[in-house]
Amino acid sequence: MLEVKGISVHFGGLAAVGNVSFGIEPGERLALIGPNGAGKTTLFNVLTGQLKPSAGSVYFKGQDITRASVFARTHLGMARSFQITSLFPYQTVRVNALIALQGTRKGRYNVVRGLMGDKQMQAAVQGLLESTDLWELREEVVSSLAYGQQRKLEIALSLASDPELLLLDEPSCGLTTAESADITTRIRDLGSKITVLMIAHDMDLVFGVAERVMLLHYGQIACVGTCDEIRANPMVRDIYMGTRKTFGSNG
Secondary structure, eight states: OEEEEEEEEEETTEEEEEEEEEEEOTTOEEEEEOOTTSSHHHHHHHHTTSSOOSEEEEEETTEEOTTOOHHHHHHHTEEEEOSSOOOOTTSBHHHHHHHHHHTTSSSOGGGHHHHTTOHHHHHHHHHHHHHTTOGGGTTSBGGGSOHHHHHHHHHHHHTTTOOSEEEEESTTTTOOHHHHHHHHHHHHTTGGGSEEEEEOSOHHHHHHHOSEEEEEETTEEEEEEOHHHHHHOHHHIIIIIOSGGGGOSOO
């Protein structure tokens, strides 16, 4: 599905990502963990086309997308959510969904008003919001939603393009324990039809969702393993986990 070969990113003399290589199989869920400043978001920006690498290549479904645009990658079947919500706060949930769906087409956002009368688009909006239990909030202004609801909406909108690969950047960031548990369930419920690569610090989320975990440290891969292997790895504890409490318990 996704193959990363020797990706490096330099900012002046700083190597933010250094010679990173890994692959993800179709339907797999891979979590990317690491301390702040490890290069996780920089790597995500390369994968989604928001940043060009200094060296290396990215292949998606066998196609070299290293220099492809964000829009081109979206149309190939890749989608991303962000650590900080990237919603339109003064628009309704319905309008945000319309914009997300329209963004997967060639047109742009200035035709949203016309789309309000598009029955096919409205049906797509309803399906998207119903599938994520947000339909009842469709007329609510986004800024009035609880933060957990906003995060859930953003993940829902990242599914608007019907992606094959979903990249999630800290999906549980800022959420309560209950909200994080709900996000965990929703990601698991995607099943094997969508491949997931996510950045996360919430180890309960990681162990509740991921099949493999990759630790990034100083821009390089320190180790990769199953959840059980990561739990038991003393290097992970030394680099990232810190205390036993940070590990969580069940996964």
